[in-house]
Amino acid sequence: MGYPFCNDESAVSICDPRRRSRSSHQDQKRRLKLRIFNYDELALATDGFSAGNFLGKGSHGRVYKAVLDGGKLLAAVKRTTIAAADDYNKCSSVNQVDNEIEILSRVRHRWMVNLIGYCVDHRRKTKLLVVEYMPNGTLHDHLHSPPLVSSWNRRVKHALQIAIAVHALHSAETPVIHRDIKSSNILIDGEGNARLADFGLALIGNVNDEHLKSTPPAGTLGYLDPSYLAPADLTAKSDVFSFGVLLLEIISGREAIDLDFSPSCIVDWAMPLIKRGEFAAICDSRIRNRPKSAVIRRLAVMAARCVRSTAEKRPDMSEVVECLNSVRKISQGNPVWNRLWRRSENRSENVFVSEEKEEIHVRMVRGGSKKQSTVSSVRSEDGVCERIVTEMPVSPLPHRRRNRVLRSRSVGAMGRSKVGPDPNDGDNTAVATTTIRILVERERAATMKLGKSRSVGMVRSHKTASRKRD
Numbered sequence: 001m002g003y004p005f006c007n008d009e010s011a012v013s014i015c016d017p018r019r020r021s022r023s024s025h026q027d028q029k030r031r032l033k034l035r036i037f038n039y040d041e042l043a044l045a046t047d048g049f050s051a052g053n054f055l056g057k058g059s060h061g062r063v064y065k066a067v068l069d070g071g072k073l074l075a076a077v078k079r080t081t082i083a084a085a086d087d088y089n090k091c092s093s094v095n096q097v098d099n100e101i102e103i104l105s106r107v108r109h110r111w112m113v114n115l116i117g118y119c120v121d122h123r124r125k126t127k128l129l130v131v132e133y134m135p136n137g138t139l140h141d142h143l144h145s146p147p148l149v150s151s152w153n154r155r156v157k158h159a160l161q162i163a164i165a166v167h168a169l170h171s172a173e174t175p176v177i178h179r180d181i182k183s184s185n186i187l188i189d190g191e192g193n194a195r196l197a198d199f200g201l202a203l204i205g206n207v208n209d210e211h212l213k214s215t216p217p218a219g220t221l222g223y224l225d226p227s228y229l230a231p232a233d234l235t236a237k238s239d240v241f242s243f244g245v246l247l248l249e250i251i252s253g254r255e256a257i258d259l260d261f262s263p264s265c266i267v268d269w270a271m272p273l274i275k276r277g278e279f280a281a282i283c284d285s286r287i288r289n290r291p292k293s294a295v296i297r298r299l300a301v302m303a304a305r306c307v308r309s310t311a312e313k314r315p316d317m318s319e320v321v322e323c324l325n326s327v328r329k330i331s332q333g334n335p336v337w338n339r340l341w342r343r344s345e346n347r348s349e350n351v352f353v354s355e356e357k358e359e360i361h362v363r364m365v366r367g368g369s370k371k372q373s374t375v376s377s378v379r380s381e382d383g384v385c386e387r388i389v390t391e392m393p394v395s396p397l398p399h400r401r402r403n404r405v406l407r408s409r410s411v412g413a414m415g416r417s418k419v420g421p422d423p424n425d426g427d428n429t430a431v432a433t434t435t436i437r438i439l440v441e442r443e444r445a446a447t448m449k450l451g452k453s454r455s456v457g458m459v460r461s462h463k464t465a466s467r468k469r470d
């Protein structure tokens with residue numbers, strides 16, 4: 001496989017080989033050489049892939065910390081085994097690594113974990129991806145592993161950074177749909193910024209391109225768009241759905257699927273509360289400083305809009321970025337912005353206008369003064385209701401037994417695969433919790449139908465999957 005090269009621009013940069021003839025000069029200028037590593041160099045840099053340098057394990061293989069260039073460059077090396085053709089799981093892993101190289105060699109962004117280079121060693125049947133090293137764990141750790149509890153400001157910043165990265169991917173000259181947005185695919189860099197990682201399931205091209213139309217649905221249960229049932233259903237709005245789930249996770253601090261909650265699926269749990277305007281009930285009570293009511297309301301309504309069952313009605317990522325930008329300004333306490341915001345809060349007309357701009361058609365009913373801890377209701381066309389509650393009761397999230405949380409794994413569809421644990425995985429300790437793997441056979445091009453609960457997927461054939469859209 002030949003991999004074209006990109007430079008590092010502030011926006012996403014894409015090199016599409018199909019466009020090379022048209023803009024070869026421009027392309028030439030934009031290309032920057034990816035490094036081709038040899039195996040020994042990476043073995044040395046990871047101390048022989050030692051346990052001390054082990055960072056984690058994903059569905060494609062293991063990840064190690066590497067010290068390169070005499071200590072000047074820290075990197076993460078993702079190692080996958082090239083296996084026999086009849087090994088479904090490993091084939092799928094290799095396909096995902098190939099896909100990740102293919103996409104990351106064309107796309108770069110400051111809020112993404114970018115590719116530095118790669119190594120293919122046929123003798124050892126190994127492929128290695130060398131990406132930027134992120135020393136501060138995953139967003140999943142920051143949200144769900146006490147004592148790390150992110151502040152509201154930090155959560156909003158991370159949500160905005162990821163929204164910007166996803167928007168850049170969607171709006172690139174040759175768009176990219178990530179298909180696996182989730183908190184464990186967001187890594188935190190040395191400066192505390194959130195970076196989007198793991199492009200193993202991503203697809204590059206226009207949704208009408210043949211290769212996109214023929215790729216079976218894939219993603220992670222709990223984050224997967226329920227309207228993405230067949231290859232033809234794929235649009236950028238599937239990423240918007242996953243981002244909405246991520247936003248709910250950021251607001252609430254609960255997992256996308258958590259059996260200690262009823263309903264266990266975060267969308268089904270949060271939506272009724274948001275519709276009733278009970279924003280405090282979805283807030284992560286572990287954060288000491290309460291969020292401004294405007295912050296939590298805007299975040300919750302945006303999340304609710306992102307997870308709407310009708311894909312077309314979801315906002316696009318530019319709108320999400322715009323909303324999160326304004327939320328960030330409010331949460332940071334920018335005095336000018338706060339003054340403007342308070343003024344609009346005090347005039348129902350302005351609230352109407354601003355919410356209408358967000359395509360939620362609201363009717364504002366003001367009930368009493370703020371001092372009296374009263375509630376104002378804002379009802380949208382689709383039943384999403386906002387209540388501006390001056391005194392917000394905080395109901396703590398119930399105590400969670402960690403082993404009741406389903407750690408979501410990517411549903412691979414880059415190659416042939418099957419349901420069940422990886423038989424080649426001798427070490428399951430890295431995944432302490434239950435792992436769900438539902439894998440879709442490419443040949444059968446099975447479609448995934450999510451029930452109304454949106455949390456549990458089952459595989460259906462084309463014939464049986466009735467695609468009811470609202």
Ligand SMILES: Nc1ncnc2c1ncn2[C@@H]1O[C@H](COP(=O)(O)OP(=O)(O)OP(=O)(O)O)[C@@H](O)[C@H]1O
Pocket residue numbers: 055056057058059060061062063076078113131132133134135137138184185187197198408409410
């Ligand atoms: N660039 C990196 N820098 C530092 N640590 C990393 C990096 N990439 C991955 N890791 C660590 O390795 C772990 C495994 O990552 P990987 O992307 O392979 O799988 P995953 O996203 O956790 O799972 P899945 O592949 O099923 O989606 C991560 O949880 C993280 O702890």
